[in-house]
Each structure stands twice: as structure tokens, then as C-alpha cells.
Amino acid sequence: MMFDLSLGHLGMASILLAFALTIYAMGSGIVGALKQDASLQTSARFAAFAVFLATTTAVVVMLVALLTDDFSVQYVAETSSRASPTWIKVATLWAALDGSLLLWAWMQTGYTALLALVALNSALRPWALVVMQGVQLFFLAVVAFVVTPFQVLPIPPLDGPGPNPLLQNHWMMALHPILMYLGFVGLTVPFAYAMAALITRRPGTEWMQPVRLWTLAGWGFLALGKITGGWWSYEVLGWGGYWSWDPVENLSFVPWLTATAFLHSAQVQERRRMLKAWNILLVTLTFALTILSTFLIRSGVLSSVHAFAEGPVGPWFFGFFILVMLFSFGLLALRWDQVRDRSEFDSAVSREGAILSGNVLFLAMGFVVLLGTLFPLIVEAVSGQLVTVGAPFFDRVTVPIWLLIFILMGIGPLLPWRRAEGQTLARNLAWMVGGALVAGVLAYTLGIRRTYPLLTVAIAAYNLVSLGLLISGVVRPRVRQGLGHAASIFTRYAYENRRRFGSMVVHFSVVVMALGVAGSSGYRVDQQLNFPIGERVTFGQYELLVTGLFEERRPYKVSRGATVEVFHDDQFVTTLTPRINLFGNSPQPVSTPSVRYTFWSDLYLNLAASVDPHDPAQQSVIIRVVQSPLIAWIWIGAVILALGTGYALLPNPRREPMAVRERVTT
Amino acid sequence: MKLLVLILLGLVGLGQAQEILLDQRVFEIGRQLRCPTCIAETVADSAEGISGEMRLIIQEQLVAGKSEGEILAFFQERYGDWVLLDPPRRGIYLLVWALPVVVGLLAGTLLLIYIRRGQQQAAAPLDVSSDEIERVRAALRQEG
Amino acid sequence: MVFVTRLLLVLVATALLGGLFWFGMTSSQGRGLGPTQVGRVMPGFSLPVFARYQAEFGETLSLPSGKPVVVSFWASWCGPCHAQAPTLEATWRRYRDRVLFIGVNTQDRGNERQAEAFLDQSGISFPNVKDVNNRLGVDYGLFGVPETFFIRPDGTLQHRHAGPISAAQLRAQLEELLQ
Numbered sequence: 001m002m003f004d005l006s007l008g009h010l011g012m013a014s015i016l017l018a019f020a021l022t023i024y025a026m027g028s029g030i031v032g033a034l035k036q037d038a039s040l041q042t043s044a045r046f047a048a049f050a051v052f053l054a055t056t057t058a059v060v061v062m063l064v065a066l067l068t069d070d071f072s073v074q075y076v077a078e079t080s081s082r083a084s085p086t087w088i089k090v091a092t093l094w095a096a097l098d099g100s101l102l103l104w105a106w107m108q109t110g111y112t113a114l115l116a117l118v119a120l121n122s123a124l125r126p127w128a129l130v131v132m133q134g135v136q137l138f139f140l141a142v143v144a145f146v147v148t149p150f151q152v153l154p155i156p157p158l159d160g161p162g163p164n165p166l167l168q169n170h171w172m173m174a175l176h177p178i179l180m181y182l183g184f185v186g187l188t189v190p191f192a193y194a195m196a197a198l199i200t201r202r203p204g205t206e207w208m209q210p211v212r213l214w215t216l217a218g219w220g221f222l223a224l225g226k227i228t229g230g231w232w233s234y235e236v237l238g239w240g241g242y243w244s245w246d247p248v249e250n251l252s253f254v255p256w257l258t259a260t261a262f263l264h265s266a267q268v269q270e271r272r273r274m275l276k277a278w279n280i281l282l283v284t285l286t287f288a289l290t291i292l293s294t295f296l297i298r299s300g301v302l303s304s305v306h307a308f309a310e311g312p313v314g315p316w317f318f319g320f321f322i323l324v325m326l327f328s329f330g331l332l333a334l335r336w337d338q339v340r341d342r343s344e345f346d347s348a349v350s351r352e353g354a355i356l357s358g359n360v361l362f363l364a365m366g367f368v369v370l371l372g373t374l375f376p377l378i379v380e381a382v383s384g385q386l387v388t389v390g391a392p393f394f395d396r397v398t399v400p401i402w403l404l405i406f407i408l409m410g411i412g413p414l415l416p417w418r419r420a421e422g423q424t425l426a427r428n429l430a431w432m433v434g435g436a437l438v439a440g441v442l443a444y445t446l447g448i449r450r451t452y453p454l455l456t457v458a459i460a461a462y463n464l465v466s467l468g469l470l471i472s473g474v475v476r477p478r479v480r481q482g483l484g485h486a487a488s489i490f491t492r493y494a495y496e497n498r499r500r501f502g503s504m505v506v507h508f509s510v511v512v513m514a515l516g517v518a519g520s521s522g523y524r525v526d527q528q529l530n531f532p533i534g535e536r537v538t539f540g541q542y543e544l545l546v547t548g549l550f551e552e553r554r555p556y557k558v559s560r561g562a563t564v565e566v567f568h569d570d571q572f573v574t575t576l577t578p579r580i581n582l583f584g585n586s587p588q589p590v591s592t593p594s595v596r597y598t599f600w601s602d603l604y605l606n607l608a609a610s611v612d613p614h615d616p617a618q619q620s621v622i623i624r625v626v627q628s629p630l631i632a633w634i635w636i637g638a639v640i641l642a643l644g645t646g647y648a649l650l651p652n653p654r655r656e657p658m659a660v661r662e663r664v665t666t
Numbered sequence: 667m668k669l670l671v672l673i674l675l676g677l678v679g680l681g682q683a684q685e686i687l688l689d690q691r692v693f694e695i696g697r698q699l700r701c702p703t704c705i706a707e708t709v710a711d712s713a714e715g716i717s718g719e720m721r722l723i724i725q726e727q728l729v730a731g732k733s734e735g736e737i738l739a740f741f742q743e744r745y746g747d748w749v750l751l752d753p754p755r756r757g758i759y760l761l762v763w764a765l766p767v768v769v770g771l772l773a774g775t776l777l778l779i780y781i782r783r784g785q786q787q788a789a790a791p792l793d794v795s796s797d798e799i800e801r802v803r804a805a806l807r808q809e810g
Numbered sequence: 811m812v813f814v815t816r817l818l819l820v821l822v823a824t825a826l827l828g829g830l831f832w833f834g835m836t837s838s839q840g841r842g843l844g845p846t847q848v849g850r851v852m853p854g855f856s857l858p859v860f861a862r863y864q865a866e867f868g869e870t871l872s873l874p875s876g877k878p879v880v881v882s883f884w885a886s887w888c889g890p891c892h893a894q895a896p897t898l899e900a901t902w903r904r905y906r907d908r909v910l911f912i913g914v915n916t917q918d919r920g921n922e923r924q925a926e927a928f929l930d931q932s933g934i935s936f937p938n939v940k941d942v943n944n945r946l947g948v949d950y951g952l953f954g955v956p957e958t959f960f961i962r963p964d965g966t967l968q969h970r971h972a973g974p975i976s977a978a979q980l981r982a983q984l985e986e987l988l989q
Contacts, residue, residue, distance in 0.1 A: 239711030246706055301834035303705045314835050318828070325824040333816035345784030353781065360773050368766045374830070375753075375762045381833045383758055386845040388700045390708065390751025397766050528688035528721075537685065591713065608718075622687060702844060703954045715917050716952070719944045745951040746845035 008073040011061040011150035015102075018054035018109065019140045021047050026133045033126035041126045045116040048129060051136070052113035055106045059093070062102060062149065066092055072156035075099055075149035081162030083556035083584055088163065091174045095163035097298060097311055098149040100177065104294075105139035107185045112136055115189060115214075124207055127196035128189070135188055138320050146316055162556065165583040165590045172232035179225035180252065184290050186218025187259055191287035191328075194280045198331045203276050203339040208266055213649055215266070219259045220645035226256060227513075227638040238591045238606040240526065240626030242634065245394040248306035250373040251293035254366045258286040261362040264355045271417055272352055277339040278359075284328045288321075289366075295321045301377065347419040354412035358405060365401045369394065399452060406459045406514060409507055410466040414473075428469055435465035456518035463511045467504060495653065502648025506641055513637030519601075519630025526627075528608055532620040536567070539625050542603060543567040546621050549613035550577070558582045559592075560611050562621045566596060566603065578605040578623060601629040692724045695734055699741055700749050708751065843953050843972055850967045852881075852959065853949045857914070857939035860929060867937040871912055874965045878987040879910045880980075881959040883941075883952055885917045886924035890974040891956040895932035901980045902936045908988055911936035916947040917955065960987055 025047035032040030065073040066089045069082050079096045080089060094100045112132040119125050143149065167173045190211045197207035229249070230242035243249065262282040268275050296302050299314030332339070345352065372389045379387050414428050439461030440454060448454050471490065478489045494501040531537050531546040538544075545565045552559040561579025565572060576594035583590070593606035604626040612618055696710030701717045709720045720741070727737050741749050753759040856872040873879060882898060884891035902911045915925050915938055929938060941947055950959065953972045960968040960983045969983050 237711070238713065241711070244708070244711070296831070296834075299831075299835055301831055305704075305706050318831060318835065321831075322824060322828050325827070326820065329820040329824075330817060333813060333820050336813070336816055343780065343784040344788040345781050346788050347785070348781045356781070357777065360777050364766075364770055364773055367769055371765055372762060377830060377834050379758055380837065381830055385758065386746065386748040387753050387759055388748050388751055389753055389762060390698075390700065392698050392752035393762065396752075526690050526693040527686055528692075530685035530687050532685070624688075702951070715944075716947070716954075719917075719948060723945075723948060741948075744949055746847055748844040749951075 006072050006152055007061050007065045007070050008150045008152035011058045011065070011073070012144070012148070012152075014054045014058035014061065015105075015140060015144045015150065018051045018058070018105075019137070019144050021051045021054060022109075022133050022137045022140060025051060026130055026137065029126050029130040029133065033130065044126065044129060048109075048113050048116040048133070051133075052109045055109045055140075058150070059102065059106045062093055062099070063090065066090065070156075071158070071160060072153050073149070074151035074153055077153055077157050077160050079163055080160045081556065081584065082159050084162055084168070085556070087171065087174060088168050088556075091167070092163050094177050095167050095173070097313065098143075098147040100181075101139060101143050101147055101313070102149055103177070104181050104185065105136065105143050107181050108132070108136045108139055108188070111185050111189060115192075119210055122206070122210070123200050123202065124193055124196040124210070127199050128192040131192035131195045132188060135192075142313060142316055146312055161586075162584060165557075165581070165586045165588065166236065168557070168583060169581060169590055169592055170232060170236045172228060172235065176225060176228045176232055179221050179228055181225075183218050183220075183222025183225050183256075184252075184294070186214060186221055187255065187286055187290060189214040189218065190262070190283045194283040195328060195331065197280065198335045198339070201335065201338055203280060203335065205269055205273060205276075208269055208279065212266065215259070215263060216645060216649055219256070219263055220642065220649075222252075222256045222259065223645075224638065224642055226253065227634070227641075231635055231638075234631075235595065236590075236592065238593050238624070240524070240593070240604045240606070240624075240628060242520075242631075245369075245372075245391045246306060247302040247304040247373050248293075248297050250369050250394075251289075251296055251302075254370050255286045255289035255293065257362045257366040257369075258282055258289060261359040262286060265359050268352050268355050272344075274341060274343055274352065275356070276341045277336065280332060280339060282359075284332060288324055288328060289370075291317070291321050291324050302373070349415065349420045349425065351412065351415045351417045354408055354415050358408050358412060361401055361405045361408065365398055365405075368397045368401065372397070403455060403459065406456075406463070406510075409510065410459070410463040413470055413504075413507070414466055428466075431469060432462045432465045436462035450522045453518040453522035456514055460511045460515050463507070467508060470504060496655070498650045498652050499648050502644045502646075502650075505644030505647065509637045509640035509644055511637075512640060513634050516630045516633030516635075516637060519633070520628040523629045524626065526624070528622065528624045530620055531562075531564075531623055533618075540627055541568060542573075543570075544605075544623075544625070546623075549611050549618065549621070550579075551613045552579075556584050560613060561592075561594075561607065562611055562623070564594070564605060564623070576603070576605050578607045580607050580610050597632050599632055601627055602631050603627055688721055688725055689728065691728055691734075692721050695724050695728075695737055696721055698738060698751050700751055702745055702749060844951070846970055847951065848967055848969065851965050852961050852967050853946075854965070855946050855949070857941060857946065860915075860926075860938045860940065862929065863937040871937055871939050873912075873961070874963075875910055876963060877910045878908070878963050878984075879912060879959075879961040880984070880987075881912050881914060881950070881961060883914045883916050883947060883950070883955050883957045883959075884928070885915065885955045886921050886928045887918070888955045892928070892932065894956055894974040895934055897975065897977050897980065899932070899934050899936070901977060901984070902934075905984055906936070909984060913938035914941050914946060915939070916941035916944055916952070919944070960984075962987060 025044045028040045028047065029044035031037065032044055062073070062075065064070070065076045066080050067086065069076070069080070071077040071080075075096070075098050076092075079099065080092045084092070092099065094103045112129065115125075115132060116129055119128070162168070193207045193211045197203050226249075233244070234240070234242040262279060265275050265279055265282065269279050295314075295317035297304070297306065298311070298317055301314070347353065372393055375389045376387050379385055410432055411429070415425070436458040440458035443454055443457040448457060474493050475486050475489050478484070479486055483489060484492075525540055527539070529537055529539065531544065533546050533548065536543045536545045543566075545567065547563045547565055549560065549562050559579045559581050561577050564576045564578065566574050566576060574596050576596060578592065578594040580589045580591045589610060591607050593604055595605075596603040606624045606626075608622040608624045611621055693710040696717075697708050699709040699720065701707045701709050701712035701714060701720075703714055703716045704712045707714075707717070709717045709724075723740075724737055727740065732740075738750060742754075747754055747759070753762055755763055852873070854873045856870050859867055859869060859871055873881075884895075898911065898913075905911075913934060913936060915928075918925050925940075956974055958971045958975050958980075960970070962968050968987055971979060971983070
């Protein structure tokens with residue numbers, strides 16, 4: 001009988017090939033690095049490209065299987081459904097555990113191949129590649145031998161269940177996981193270089209130079225991933241919020257905090273050659289936390305709405321986590337003496353001092369979030385008692401730390417390196433604190449009385465003044481020198497100093513987002529109201545009128561909802577359609593809220609009970625109505641953050657040589 | 667349900683004729699309670715039946731004049747400490763409140779020590795041996 | 811710090827975290843159930859009995875009753891409740907002179923028809939009461955349906971079992987109740 005080559009076989013073969021090639025690449029990479037053999041190293045790099053080709057083939061095969069409804073492939077049979085629209089079939093690739101690991105493995109091999117392609121040759125490069133491939137080996141092994149998404153089913157089912165209904169409800173499903181994985185995998189590169197630095201005993205600035213852009217990109221993707229996750233929750237989950245301190249959210253937040261700390265302290269190493277050991281520690285911690293978070297999410301250890309269903313993967317990730325801990329921290333312990341440097345602090349009131357203090361604050365916040373997330377587990381292990389740690393705890397503990405960071409963010413960029421000069425510092429602070437007081441008093445008289453929003457407004461103003469002082473500090477001297485007028489100098493500065501200006505833009509975006517968070521959490525209005533059909537109901541400054549019920553049928557879902565007309569000052573504003581979706585594969589209905597976005601506040605409607613358009617007895621609808629002031633500022637801030645980060649990644653333009661205007665006579 | 671609506675009208679304090687089934691405070695208190703049958707959701711935001719019942723209970727108790735503390739205690743009696751999202755401050759739970767403070771103080775102290783040491787090292791003259799000084803002098807003499 | 815000390819630090823930290831997570835993977839923590847509150851004095855109640863049981867058991871059933879009691883919560887829409895009904899019924903028949911079984915129909919607002927159908931299909935002969943406002947479920951700290959409570963004659967809780975219960979588990983708890 002002829003061997004029947006199906007997509008499943010092709011996919012499995014590609015993954016196994018990738019696995020084998022990775023072993024070869026690691027082997028030749030290690031030997032090539034130890035013997036300084038250039039041809040072996042080149043061979044290892046080519047192997048990296050080949051691995052990427054193999055995993056790309058596997059991903060393409062899986063996509064083809066999903067799009068052609070090939071239910072002989074195990075993952076497709078378990079997760080996909082004929083009735084799903086095309087975009088959902090594509091997103092099904094990462095909708096369940098097995099596929100998400102395939103995606104992660106593919107991205108890991110992609111980053112390794114990219115590194116092999118663009119990284120400058122140095123003593124570090126071969127080792128960095130080896131470490132990347134070590135991580136890649138683990139993910140490929142799990143995909144190839146543990147979860148086996150490409151397993152061929154001898155008797156394929158006629159149809160599958162389709163992905164989890166919560167994941168079919170919104171297009172963000174297509175974007176958020178990709179951003180998160182790009183972030184996580186991107187932050188593996190600095191880790192690989194740090195390990196290479198330890199292995200080759202070159203712990204100086206050498207390892208950080210090639211790593212700067214990778215770190216910034218990985219950090220940016222992770223930040224965007226988190227924020228898009230928040231927006232997705234807002235649009236899908238029905239309670240009008242974007243962050244719930246859920247264990248999975250927390251676990252992916254903590255490595256982002258350490259990565260942010262690293263992003264800043266890396267500058268200190270670049271400029272002052274200080275904090276070398278600290279930076280290696282931060283990068284290692286970030287990677288260890290990433291592996292920890294992905295382990296805890298996929299192992300069923302913590303209960304969370306995000307957690308993947310428990311599977312056989314848990315013990316494997318546990319083992320990998322232990323391995324990462326022992327290898328990376330063990331290596332660091334071994335080389336610690338060679339990594340430590342003479343720390344020379346001229347003054348605590350300096351850029352270095354501010355960045356170091358900021359680092360401590362970021363790590364403190366990370367510690368507190370991690371403690372709260374793991375505390376129920378710790379308590380149960382130690383005493384058998386059951387306790388829950390939720391949003392009230394996290395809010396209470398992180399807000400003070402965040403406010404301190406917010407304050408530091410304003411003064412830090414203004415401080416010079418080494419030592420701040422008293423007079424300038426005092427003058428700057430006077431302006432900034434003055435701005436804070438003015439804004440605070442203004443806000444108070446306008447009705448903002450709650451502590452956290454009021455403080456946020458004041459510190460936001462303080463930060464804006466700080467940004468203004470930064471800009472004027474650059475522009476004014478040049479105006480005085482007669483180099484042009486303010487606008488053109490500013491534009492020139494922004495054009496030529498991309499990293500600096502990009503960071504200013506990102507800090508500005510943080511201010512915007514902070515105001516959005518303060519407004520939406522401090523002044524949220526949240527009620528559940530009864531809406532008799534045909535009668536106007538007042539909510540705040542709006543009047544809402546349910547005009548009728550509707551039902552929409554698609555092959556994969558049935559939607560039933562209410563049509564609500566929104567009036568403001570008796571003027572018709574918009575129509576909102578909150579609905580409840582019932583997907584083919586699940587008896588559990590999923591509500592989809594309807595949102596009116598405006599610059600100053602959102603109006604958010606979510607059905608609190610199911611509606612039946614065919615039932616003549618249904619005379620009223622129960623809707624949860626939420627008004628969140630300034631919440632749109634969070635999403636606007638995210639866009640600004642993306643632009644700022646992208647801009648900072650661009651290389652500075654080449655300076656044209658200036659023409660000599662006069663001869664200098666000796 | 668309709669009965670509740672009639673009861674609620676005066677006590678919400680918005681002064682307008684609205685059929686408010688669940689007041690804002692219900693959600694504020696609900697956000698401090700864990701939904702007992704859900705994996706990790708609050709009573710305020712969960713769509714499950716039991717959460718809906720609990721929200722109704724909270725509304726009734728608010729109307730009856732109970733305070734937030736009394737309502738939280740009501741559920742704590744029935745479901746245990748576990749239902750509170752803010753761990754009670756006693757026994758082993760104190761750790762989660764105490765540790766951040768302790769670690770914060772520790773971190774602050776370590777930071778100060780580190781900076782102080784750095785300042786001392788910056789101020790201290792470099793430690794150079796007399797051999798090395800002689801080598802520098804010899805090299806300078808050579809250059810003339 | 812000497813290298814050995816540092817290495818020891820790394821090993822200890824890894825061991826502690828590893829132990830914690832190993833415990834997490836093997837314990838029931840991930841299931842998200844709350845505390846069992848053994849020894850708690852269970853709240854009394856007085857609820858209306860379903861019509862078909864009123865002849866034998868009266869119009870309302872109250873706790874405390876002076877006998878050991880098994881209270882089993884169910885809902886008409888709950889599949890596992892259907893599945894465990896025969897087990898409960900069989901065990902009831904063996905122990906009916908020594909232990910009182912009470913079924914409580916909860917979280918079934920507006921589903922009176924379905925609740926009656928459930929009782930028809932399951933053929934349960936122990937008394938069932940209606941938890942009209944779903945308040946008894948909250949008072950008992952219910953984690954879901956089905957859930958079974960084993961209450962001693964003095965009204966304190968011996969054990970609670972969330973999810974469907976097997977005959978062996980039922981018998982084990984009953985033997986302990988009767989001691």
C-alpha cells in the first residue's frame with residue numbers, strides 16, 4: 001500500500017527536521033565558538049536559516065490545513081470548525097495551546113534566523129545564537145513530541161468544535177497574541193547576548209551594543225501586546241474594564257517591568273560604564289520571568305480566565321524553568337566577580353541616581369505583583385488555608401509605587417550625568433512643582449476631588465512642564481546662537497536625534513495613558529438599569545431608548561440583541577447594539593457590549609440578561625451601563641507609544657558635513 | 667425584580683426617575699468579592715447565575731442600610747476568607763501586606779548604601795602602586 | 811560573597827520556587843474551589859417541599875432535625891446532577907431510617923416545569939425542597955451544582971463534596987456520620 005502523504009505528515013516532518021537541524025546548529029555553534037572555527041560558525045548560521053525555513057513550512061502547512069478544513073490533522077480536528085469565517089480559521093492557529101506553542105516556536109526560529117543574518121560578527125555572536133537555539137530546541141521538542149498538533153488521525157471527524165467562543169468575538173484575537181509573542185521572543189535576544197557575555201567573559205559594554213534595538217523592539221511589542229489585551233477585554237468581556245489583575249495578566253506584566261528597568265539602566269552602562277552586573281541580572285531576570293509566566297499559564301497551577309486548559313505540557317515547562325534558573329543564575333554566580341565593577345557615584349542627584357532609583361521602583365512593583373499573584377499558592381502550600389488576592393490588594397500596593405515612578409519620570413531626564421547643578425535643578429523643579437500646583441488647584445476647583453485622579457493630574461502637569469523644559473533647553477540656546485527660529489530648530493532636533501526624541505514621545509504617551517487610567521478608574525459610573533422597550537431612560541447626561549430587539553444568524557453564530565438609541569440634550573447621537581452571541585460549539589452565550597467612544601468619555605452598554613426577539617412577552621431589557629471618563633486616552637496613548645518607540649528604533653540620519661564658512665587664521 | 671425597582675428609587679440619590687436595578691455601589695462592593703463558582707472573576711463582573719444572585723443580595727442589603735463592611739462580612743461568613751479579594755489582615759495573610767513594606771524598606775536601604783559606597787569610591791584617590799608610578803615617570807622621561 | 815555561597819543561593823531559590831510550583835501542579839489549587847469549612851454550624855432553613863413529597867414529609871422541611879442530614883443541591887439544567895441521582899437514590903434506600911436526605915433545587919428561577927421533569931426522570935424518593943430565592947445556596951456557600959453536604963446531628967458540617975459524588979464516597983461519609 002502506498003504511504004499516504006497528508007498535510008499532517010508533512011507538518012510533522014518539517015518540525016522534526018527543524019528539531020534535528022537545531023541540534024546540529026547548536027553543536028556546530030558550540031564547537032565553532034570554542035575552536036574559533038569560522039567555517040563551523042558559518043555552518044551553524046546557515047543551519048539557523050534552514051531551521052526557520054522548516055518551521056515556516058510547518059506553519060504554512062497548518063494554515064493550509066485549517067483553511068481547507070483538513071480534519072485529519074489532530075489540531076484542526078480539535079480546534080477548528082467548518083462554519084468559521086476565514087479570519088477565525090487563521091486565528092485558530094494560535095487559539096489553543098498546541099497551536100500557540102507552534103507559533104511561539106516559529107517566532108523563536110525567526111528571531112534566531114534574523115539574528116544570524118544581521119548580527120555583526122563578534123566573539124559573542126556564536127554563543128548568542130547557541131543560547132537562542134537552546135530555547136528554540138525546547139519549544140520545538142514540546143511541539144514535536146509532547147503536543148503533536150500534526151498528528152494524523154486515521155479516521156478524521158466530519159467537523160470540529162471551533163475555537164473558544166470568547167476568542168471568536170473580536171478581531172483583536174488576530175493581533176494581541178502575535179504582539180505578545182513578538183515581545184516575549186524579542187526579549188530572548190538580550191538574554192542570549194548576556195549569556196554569551198558571561199560565557200566569553202566579556203561582561204562589559206560589548207554585549208549591550210548589538211542588543212539595544214532588539215530590546216527596544218521587544219519591549220515595545222510587549223507593551224503594545226498588553227495594551228491591546230486591555231482593549232480587547234474592554235470590547236469583549238462586558239464589564240467595562242480593561243485590567244483586572246488576573247494572574248495571567250500579572251505574570252506577563254512583571255517581565256515587562258523588569259524590561260523597562262533594563263531599558264533605562266542600559267543607558268547608564270553605555271554612558272558611565274556602571275551597573276554592568278545589574279544589567280546582566282535584569283536581563284536574566286526578564287527572561288526567567290517570561291519562562292515562569294508561560295509555565296504557570298500553561299500548567300494549571302494558577303486559576304485564571306486566561307489560562308489554557310491543563311495539558312501534558314506543564315511538567316515540561318516546569319523542567320525548562322528549573323533548567324533556565326540553574327543555568328543562567330548559576331553562570332552569573334560563577335562569573336560574578338568578573339562582572340562586578342567599581343561603582344562611582346559622584347552624586348545621588350544625577351541621571352544615574354534617578355535611573356537607579358527608578359529601577360528599584362520598577363523592581364519593587366514587579367515584586368509586589370508577583371508576590372500577590374503567588375501568595376494564594378504559597379499560603380496553601382504552607383498552611384493549607386485558602387485565600388484570594390485580588391484587585392483591591394494590587395491597586396492599593398502598586399498605586400503608591402507608580403506615583404513615585406511618575407514623579408521620577410519628570411525629573412530624571414532633566415538631570416545631567418554625574419552631578420546635578422544646584423541652581424539649574426532648583427529652577428527646573430520650581431517650574432515643575434509650580435505647574436503641578438496650578439494644575440492641582442485648577443482640577444480641584446473644577447470638581448476633581450478624589451485623591452488618585454487629583455494627584456495624577458498634578459503630576460501629569462509636572463511632567464508636561466518637564467518635557468517643555470527639556471525641549472526649551474535644546475531649542476533656546478540654539479535660537480540665541482542665531483541658528484534659526486524655534487520651530488525649525490525643534491524639527492531639526494527631532495529629525496536628527498531619533499532616540500532621544502522618541503523617548504520624549506514615549507514619556508509623553510505615558511502621561512496621556514496615566515490620565516486615561518485615572519479618569520476611567522476614579523470617575524467611572526456603573527449601573528444596571530431596566531429599560532422598558534419604547535421608553536426613554538436617563539443615565540447621566542444621556543437618555544437611552546430601546547427601540548426594539550433583533551436577531552442575526554450566521555453559519556457559526558446566532559446574535560440576539562437590543563437596538564438602543566442614544567440622546568444627548570434631546571439630540572440624537574448614535575445607535576448602540578449590545579448583543580448576546582451563541583456560538584455553534586458552546587452552550588454558554590457570550591455577550592458583546594456596544595461602545596460609544598468619544599474623546600472625553602465612553603458610553604458602554606452590555607446586556608445583563610438574554611433577550612428573545614421572538615417572545616412577545618418580553619417588554620423590557622436589562623442593561624448594564626458604564627460611563628468611563630477619559631478611557632479613550634489609554635488607546636490614544638498606546639498609539640503615541642507605538643509611534644515613539646518606532647521612531648526611536650530608526651537610525652539617526654547621516655549628518656552632512658558642514659561647509660567651512662571662514663578660514664581660521666592662526 | 668419590579669419590586670426592587672420601586673424600593674430603590676429614593677435611595678440612590680440621583681434624583682431622577684430611573685429604573686435602577688443595581689446601583690453603582692453594588693458594583694463597587696462586588697469588585698471586592700470573588701465569584702464562588704467562577705475561575706477568577708469578581709462578583710461585580712461575572713455573568714454566572716450565582717454572581718447575579720449575590721449582586722441582588724448586595725442591593726437588598728444596601729437598601730436595608732447595611733454598610734460595606736457588614737455586607738462583606740455576610741459573605742465571608744458563608745464562603746470563608748477566600749471570597750474576599752482583599753485578604754483579611756490577620757494570621758498568615760499579614761505577610762502579603764507586610765512583605766511589600768519590608769522589601770521596600772530593604773530595597774531603599776540597599777540603594778542608599780550602594781550610592782553611598784559609590785560616592786566614597788568616586789571621592790577616594792585611585793589606588794596605584796609605587797611600581798606603576800615609576801613606570802609612568804620612566805615613560806615620560808623617554809618621551810622627553 | 812564567595813562563589814559557593816552564591817551558587818548555594820541560586821540552588822536554594824530554585825529549590826523553593828520549584829517546590830512551590832510542583833505543589834501547585836499536583837494539588838487541587840488550580841480547581842479554584844474555596845475552603846471546606848469543616849465544623850461550621852450550618853444555617854437552619856425552613857423551605858417548601860415539592861408537592862409529590864408533601865404527603866410523606868410535610869409541607870415544609872426544617873433544619874436542624876436531630877438526625878444526621880445529607881443535603882444535596884441540584885438544578886434542572888445540571889447534567890452531572892442527573893447522572894448522580896440514581897446513586898443518591900440507591901444509598902437513600904439503604905440508609906433512610908438512620909439518615910435524612912434532603913435534595914435542594916436551587917438556581918432554577920422560572921424553571922418549575924423543568925425541575926418537576928427532573929424529579930420525574932430521576933425517580934428520587936427522598937424529599938426535595940425549593941430554594942426559592944437561591945438564598946440557601948448562598949447561605950451554604952455553594953460552589954456550584956451538584957454539591958453535597960454531610961451534616962452531623964448537632965448541625966455542624968462534617969464534609970462537603972463539590973461535583974458529582976460516587977457511591978463509595980457517599981458510603982464513606984455516611985459511615986462516619988453515623989458514628
